[in-house]
Amino acid sequence: MIIPLSFFDVAIIGFLAQIIDGALGMGYGVVSSSLLISLGILPVIASASVHTAELFTTFFSGISHFKFGNVKKEIIQPLICFGVLGGIIGAIGLIKLPLKPTKLVVGLILLSMGMLILYHFLFKFNKFCSEGLKKYSINKLRALGFFAAFIDAVGGGGWGPICTPTLVMTGTEPNKAVGSVDLAEFFVTLAITCSFILLMGIGKFNWQLIFALLIGGVIGAPIAAFICKRLPKRLLGILVGILVIILSYRMTIFR
Numbered sequence: 652m653i654i655p656l657s658f659f660d661v662a663i664i665g666f667l668a669q670i671i672d673g674a675l676g677m678g679y680g681v682v683s684s685s686l687l688i689s690l691g692i693l694p695v696i697a698s699a700s701v702h703t704a705e706l707f708t709t710f711f712s713g714i715s716h717f718k719f720g721n722v723k724k725e726i727i728q729p730l731i732c733f734g735v736l737g738g739i740i741g742a743i744g745l746i747k748l749p750l751k752p753t754k755l756v757v758g759l760i761l762l763s764m765g766m767l768i769l770y771h772f773l774f775k776f777n778k779f780c781s782e783g784l785k786k787y788s789i790n791k792l793r794a795l796g797f798f799a800a801f802i803d804a805v806g807g808g809g810w811g812p813i814c815t816p817t818l819v820m821t822g823t824e825p826n827k828a829v830g831s832v833d834l835a836e837f838f839v840t841l842a843i844t845c846s847f848i849l850l851m852g853i854g855k856f857n858w859q860l861i862f863a864l865l866i867g868g869v870i871g872a873p874i875a876a877f878i879c880k881r882l883p884k885r886l887l888g889i890l891v892g893i894l895v896i897i898l899s900y901r902m903t904i905f906r
Contacts (some may be wrong), residue, residue: 656690658863665704665867673712673833673875674882675894677811679705683864700860702847705840708868713834715876721830723823729789730814730831734796734839741804742846765895768816772888800839804846810836816895825887826879
């Protein structure tokens with residue numbers, strides 16, 4: 652059953668999804684796609700529309716995070732370079748790989764990461780603060796960007812849920828992890844969207860839906876970046892962990 656949606660209804664969905672994604676570094680695609688599909692929009696239309704809208708929302712979100720000082724520059728380049736490559740390969744592989752087994756594996760990975768993050772920020776936060784930040788391995792960041800983008804293209808989501816908690820667990824401040832991942836996501840989303848356009852054809856894109864989603868997302872982007880900057884680091888880390896567990900539960904149970 653399709654529930655009639657007005658332009659305003661879809662814009663609200665885009666706004667709420669961006670508030671969650673911009674504040675916690677993940678969830679825009681999962682939240683908006685889930686809501687649209689649950690209201691009767693065909694999955695293929697919802698997915699294509701959300702990915703295209705993300706081009707604009709990730710751009711404004713990344714710029715907002717950069718202005719609020721939520722970006723760590725040394726993280727960005729390796730994530731982008733190998734994330735773009737992983738996204739293109741993932742989009743090509745989507746037509747060949749079985750969807751359900753892939754999402755099950757990703758869901759289990761996210762569940763483990765979410766539980767580790769919760770444990771870290773609930774019981775080991777003081778030790779985390781005293782030890783400070785760890786050094787970054789460029790090769791590990793490259794591998795992270797490639798894997799997260801590949802899963803995002805194949806599974807319809809996963810860039811934020813994989814990148815953000817991984818960076819947090821390596822010692823990155825939660826707001827820096829969220830901001831850096833959001834800024835890099837624009838370039839990855841651009842690569843994935845262009846790949847889908849070439850593979851599927853532009854005729855499957857619902858431009859009215861896309862415009863409503865991006866309007867809501869663009870409005871929500873600076874608000875979310877401000878929330879991310881102001882939230883206490885411990886609370887932000889705990890919220891990231893909880894959201895990862897929720898996303899993993901959804902992927903393993905309902906997909």
